[in-house]
Amino acid sequence: MGKYLVMIYDDEAKWAADDGSVMAQNDKNHRAFVEANGAAIRDAGQLDESTTATSIRTDGNGGYVVTDGVFAETREVMGGYYLIEAADLDEALAIAKQVPSPMGGVEVRPLVNGD
């Protein structure tokens, strides 16, 4: 068994254009996903919009540089995650494929020493 983080990546511009109907359906789909895969899910969370992000970089001299915004500028940003446990990558991918992500997709990464 291993742990995998399923990160949901969204194009926030598409969410901004939604009249609320996709959002409502999406909430329902997530509840259904959790119900169907509860045995494998260890943790989950939804992130606030990327405009709320603050990034911190070490400056190499023992100090920090704190800036407004996401760490890396990309069109699709991480909007939520599931931490799941699976026997192998195929099982993890089979679960991750069911994660609702109507405005983008998901990235699956194993945790080191996730056993």
Added chain:
Amino acid sequence: MADLVAEAVAAAHVSEWAAVLAATARVAADLDLAEDCVQDAYAKALVHWREQGVPRRPGAWLTTVATRRALEHRRRADVARRKLPLLVPDEDPADQTFPDDRLRLVFTCCHPALSQEAQIALTLRLVCGLSSAEIAKAFLVKEATMQARITRAKHKISRTGIAYRIPHVPELPERIEAVLDVVHLVYTAGNQWGIDLARMVRLLLPASAEAAGLLGLLLLTEARQAARVDGAGQLVLMEDQDRRLWDRGLIAEGLELVPEAVREGGRFGLMAAIAAVHAEAGCWEATDWSEILGLYELLFARWPSPVVGLNRAVAVSYVEGPAAGLQQLPDDPALATYSYLYSTRAELLRRLGRTEEARAAYEEALAFTTDPVEVGFLQGRLTRDV
């Protein structure tokens, strides 16, 4: 005197490598360890077979030696609690449908979570037993680059937990497609291992029409190889090929696969059927172009890629004439640097007698190829034919 033992070991490398490694990987639960153990077993064979004679079943001998060594290693590693298994062990009883271990190895190497170039490199390394140097040479990259690519792919397999097993039934068609794509690419890269791999996959997946299709396609393509280039190293188009040079043995073997291959109307099955129509024509003029066009229509419906569209346009040109073919040439940015698009347009213009436009198209084709055989052909057209 020839060294019979060295020859026997070399022959066993070609015919048994995949099976020995596949069985050892199951025990070792680690691809690197399995590879080391198998290499070691081959080295031992050189010594032992010289003293004791070549065993009756070299593959079984090698597997025993390699797996025993893998077990010793694991026992020691377990004592040291050094690491957990790096390959997810196989615990799926459904696997019994496919008893040959080699299939596990092939599916692991061609897992869609790996990049296609990594899939190809791993397959050549682990399934065919080629060295990084040999693979690097075939794909025109530096050995260190290829070595790094293989190492990265192996890390991904162990760290992400890509299982060493046959995919579950719902994923099977998609996963088989990935395997067949890799084998096809190995062949089109000019590597003779493509045919051996296609034979192996056909053997391991007897129920797959597409596996039959791929093998048929490769055999029928390979059969024309001797006629493709003339004595001076010049490319010979199929219409000018000396069909006596076509390999009748390969054609017969390929044709036998076609009825089964087209059964499901899959991509490789249809491509094999097209190759079969060419193979069955006694001369260029006897080619059944309406049959070929029909097959291309089916292929394009199933696989609407611009390259298929381009080949379909060629078929159109032989059924309805070059003007119709010209009209059907795909106008796709994906082909903007594809020399075959321009050489095809040039051929159609030449057949229409539009010499000036044909010249320009041949020039364009030249700008997008560095293959010496193609360059020679295009220059020949420009100096002699238009």
